[in-house]
Amino acid sequence: MKRNVEIQTFNDSEITVPEGVTHNLFPTPVKLFELAEPALNAELGAFFTSHPCFSETDQAQMADVTTLMEYAEDVPALARLEQLFLAGLESYCRDIGWQGEFDLDMQMFPNVSPGGHYVPSHNHVSHISAVYYVHTEPSARPLLVSDESVSDYWRPDEGALILHDPRFNASLMGGWHQHAKVFPRPGVMIFFPSFLWHEVTPHQAKEPRLSVAANFSLTYRDVPTYERRHRFSC
Numbered sequence: 001m002k003r004n005v006e007i008q009t010f011n012d013s014e015i016t017v018p019e020g021v022t023h024n025l026f027p028t029p030v031k032l033f034e035l036a037e038p039a040l041n042a043e044l045g046a047f048f049t050s051h052p053c054f055s056e057t058d059q060a061q062m063a064d065v066t067t068l069m070e071y072a073e074d075v076p077a078l079a080r081l082e083q084l085f086l087a088g089l090e091s092y093c094r095d096i097g098w099q100g101e102f103d104l105d106m107q108m109f110p111n112v113s114p115g116g117h118y119v120p121s122h123n124h125v126s127h128i129s130a131v132y133y134v135h136t137e138p139s140a141r142p143l144l145v146s147d148e149s150v151s152d153y154w155r156p157d158e159g160a161l162i163l164h165d166p167r168f169n170a171s172l173m174g175g176w177h178q179h180a181k182v183f184p185r186p187g188v189m190i191f192f193p194s195f196l197w198h199e200v201t202p203h204q205a206k207e208p209r210l211s212v213a214a215n216f217s218l219t220y221r222d223v224p225t226y227e228r229r230h231r232f233s234c
């Protein structure tokens, strides 16, 4: 077929593109607080190491179907920790732009981890999650390491909270995969989106590592009238 368009010639050596704009979309806000709460840590530490329920063999499996607040009458530090979590949540919500009146469902559950114990990769069924560290082994590593290469991902660091790249199917090969490691100290409180997959590597200390996790689910109170709320079961 005869072409009406004149055939162009292109000079490959002169190929350039204009200066583009890279938008780093979909950031994942992770917030760290470093609190000085030695008295709270001492009381919680004594509670975790003395109460028989934390030495039962299934305590790790059962931890997230309990609430620590049932012990708050006997352990006042739990009520203080709840208030610290709520203050941290307010700060975190301000950062991420969640504003308004909410009904809040909050659960606090224990993590009593003896030497060798690890927590497989998981995320949480809520909107926002937090962890407060009561007792950890001292670490020479920085509190947060977020610039490691992919090869460092495989190094078996002790007692690290590994935060995984939340981008679905982010590949371990190539430039997409990121990870971060937190080496927590007592008094550290971390907030992150509950969808963020994370795991905890084993430590080898004689004393158990102690922390308290919290899950927060927020429901807007000012639901528009066209969104009718139902009680539903199936």
Ligand SMILES: [Fe+2]
Pocket: 122, 123, 124, 198, 213
């Ligand atoms: Fe977790």
